Amino acid sequence: MNLAQLQQKLTAAARLQAPDERVPYAFEKRITALLAARAALSGRALWARGLWRAAVSCVVLALLCGAVSFFTPAAGDNNKDLSQDFENTLLASVDQADATP
Amino acid sequence: MEERSEAELIAAVLGGDSASFEPLVAKYSPRVFATARRYARRDSEIEDIAQEVWLKAFDKLKSFRGEAPFEHWLMRMTVRTCYDFLRGHQRNREASFSEISEPEEDWLDRFVAEPGNAAEEADAAKALINRVLDRLSPEARLVIQLLEIEDRSVKEIAELTGWSVPLVKVRAFRARAEMRKILARMAKDKYL
Numbered sequence: 121m122n123l124a125q126l127q128q129k130l131t132a133a134a135r136l137q138a139p140d141e142r143v144p145y146a147f148e149k150r151i152t153a154l155l156a157a158r159a160a161l162s163g164r165a166l167w168a169r170g171l172w173r174a175a176v177s178c179v180v181l182a183l184l185c186g187a188v189s190f191f192t193p194a195a196g197d198n199n200k201d202l203s204q205d206f207e208n209t210l211l212a213s214v215d216q217a218d219a220t221p
Numbered sequence: 222m223e224e225r226s227e228a229e230l231i232a233a234v235l236g237g238d239s240a241s242f243e244p245l246v247a248k249y250s251p252r253v254f255a256t257a258r259r260y261a262r263r264d265s266e267i268e269d270i271a272q273e274v275w276l277k278a279f280d281k282l283k284s285f286r287g288e289a290p291f292e293h294w295l296m297r298m299t300v301r302t303c304y305d306f307l308r309g310h311q312r313n314r315e316a317s318f319s320e321i322s323e324p325e326e327d328w329l330d331r332f333v334a335e336p337g338n339a340a341e342e343a344d345a346a347k348a349l350i351n352r353v354l355d356r357l358s359p360e361a362r363l364v365i366q367l368l369e370i371e372d373r374s375v376k377e378i379a380e381l382t383g384w385s386v387p388l389v390k391v392r393a394f395r396a397r398a399e400m401r402k403i404l405a406r407m408a409k410d411k412y413l
């Protein structure tokens with residue numbers, strides 16, 4: 121088979137295909153409507169959408185924190201409390217000074 | 222009502238009157254659709270390309286300086302959008318030629334028996350070339366379409382695609398070789 125000739129023939133066949141310029145009904149109206157919808161979405165709408173997303177995230181975070189603190193069992197021994205330990209360490213020198221005659 | 226000129230419509234759109242874009246869409250959509258149909262087959266894909274072209278044109282209208290006709294600027298955008306489409310839809314490129322239709326096979330048989338008798342205007346030849354084009358890489362397809370089928374010059378293609386003239390020449394050389402390779406594979410699938 122002569123491939124170069126076949127290539128020429130098929131290219132010629134492609135050239136003979138008339139360009140199809142049909143446009144769907146009211147296509148220009150659709151584009152105008154899309155542009156109008158996009159314009160409406162910009163500006164304040166974008167801010168509002170961002171703020172709503174932030175608000176939802178905050179609520180989810182608050183619920184998660186609430187659930188964690190609710191389901192975490194309370195420590196029975198108050199002496200093992202971190203804040204108490206911290207205070208004892210910090211005030212150890214003062215306590216020692218008080219105890220020394 | 223008196224028809225407004227293209228420059229007036231563009232100035233109005235840039236001034237914030239997006240409704241003035243509608244006459245431009247109505248006027249040039251036939252050309253946009255004709256170009257899109259050369260690269261996509263399904264109606265939904267063709268409409269997607271056309272829609273993207275117009276949305277891009279609206280967004281980038283500020284970059285239109287008015288030195289060249291609006292149509293040229295729009296066609297550059299259309300060709301580049303079609304190229305992006307081809308790059309994003311590279312399916313079926315590896316499919317074999319075993320599924321070619323009976324009329325296409327008959328046309329090929331006629332060509333093998335007597336090349337002069339296989340008419341280019343036959344629907345089977347058109348279907349066959351579309352099948353071959355679908356298997357080309359995006360670069361090769363774009364170059365074959367613009368250079369061989371639409372008969373555009375290398376300089377014109379460089380302007381339309383944004384590629385340099387030497388790059389168009391290199392890609393044209395590779396595209397022809399790629400097309401011949403596909404035809405050779407088609408011949409092998411069918412006759413060996």
